[in-house]
Amino acid sequence: MEDITPTPAPVHSALFCKACSAKAEADDTFCTNCGYPLHGTEEEQRYFISVRDAKIIDLSEAQKQIRRSSVPLYIIGGLTAVAGLAIYAVNKNEEARSSLLITNLILGAIFAGLGFWCNKKPLTAIISGASLYALMFILNAVLNPLTILSGIIFKIIIIGLFIRGIKSAIEAEKLKKELNAE
C-alpha cells in the first residue's frame, strides 16, 4: 500500500530573520537588516534579543523624556498668553496694551506650536523653544534686572527640562540608529 502520509511543507523560516522578519540569504551569518545571528547558538540569539529589548526600553524612556519636554513649551506658551491678557486688563495705554496683547498671544502660539512639533522633530522644537525662552529672559532682564530673580526656581526647572529634553533627543537618535528604526 502506498504511503499517503502528507509530506511536510518546506520550512522557509531560515530565509527570514526571526528578529525582524527581513529576508535573508541562506549563507548569511547575520541578518543584514538588524544584525541577528541567523546561524548563532541559541544562547547568542537570546543574548541578541535581550540587548535589543533593552535598547527598545531605553528608546521608549528617551521618547518619554522628549514628550515631557513639550510640557514646558506648552506651559510657557500658556503663561505668555495669560500675561498678555493680564497686561491688557491692567494697562491703561490703549496702543501699548493692544500691541503687548498681540505680541504675547503670537509668542504663546509659537511656543504651543513648538510644543506640538516636539513629538515629530524634538531636537528642532526644543532648541528653538529654549532659544526663544532664553531671549525673552535676557530681554526682560535688560529692561528690568529684577525679573532675573522672579520665579527663579520655575525658570531653573524649565531650563533643566529643556536640557534633559535635548539630551534625550540625542540619545533617542543614537538608539534609533542602532535599532535601525525611523
Place this chain on the structure above:
Amino acid sequence: MPNELIPDDSTEITALALCINCSEPLTADSNFCRHCGFAQKQGDPAEANQKWDDIRQILWFFLIDAVICCVASFIHFFHTLSRSIIVDFILALVSVTFFTLNWSKYRPLLSWHNFSLAKLLGYCAIAVAASVMVSFFVNWLNNSLFSHRFSYYAFYAPHKYGKELAVFFVAVMPALFEELGYRGFLLGKLLAVTEQKQAIFISAFLFAIMHTSFISLVWLIPFALWQGYIRVKQNTIWYGVCTHFCFNFTVVVTEIWQAGHHL
C-alpha cells in the same frame, strides 16, 4: 522595526560597499555585515557627546549674541554712533571667534571654488527684488499701524558721512559677520547635530529672533531659510554674503532715496 522584505534585485553585491569592520562586500542597503554582524551605522557614544558639545557651543554663541543685541537695542546709553559702532565690532568679534574656534572644520566655507557669475547675479537679483518688496511692506505697515516711519539711515543721517556709514554698518558688516556667524559657524554646527532641513530651520529661527523685532520675523525667517539653503547647496558662505549685502544695501538705498525726497 521595519519588516519590509528585501527585493531579490537589491541583493546584488556592489564593490563600493564594504563592511567597516571586516571589509566583506555588502549590499548597498545593509545595516549590518552579513559576515561578521558589525553595525554599519554606529550609534557611537562619542558621537552623542560630540553632538552635546556642539549644541553647547551653539547655545553659548546664541546667548552671547542675544545679550549684546538686547543691551544694544534696549539700553539708551548705546544709542549713539560711537557706542553703536563698538557694539557692531563686538558682534563681529563674536562671530569671528566662534568661527575660528572651529577653523579647520569650517575653513572650506571661505573658499569659492564653484563661483558662477550667472548664479551670483541670479541670487542677487532675487535678493534685491525681495528687499524692495519688504521695504514697501514695512513702510505700509509702519504708516498704517504705528503712524510713524522707521529708518536705519535716520540714525546715521545727521553725521557728515551718514550715507557711507549707513552702507557700511547696515549692509557690509551684517552681510559679512552675520553670514560668518549664522551660516558659517551656527549652521555648520547644526548640520553636525541634526538633519539638513532641521538645521536650516533652526539657524533661520535663531537668526530671525536675534533681531529682537517681532514684525521682522515675517520676512527674516523666509530670508534666513533661503540664505541657509544657498549656503548648504553651494557649500560656501560667499553667495550668502553677497545676497545679504544686496538685500540690506537695497534697504539703505531706498531709505536714502526716500529721505532725499522728503527733505
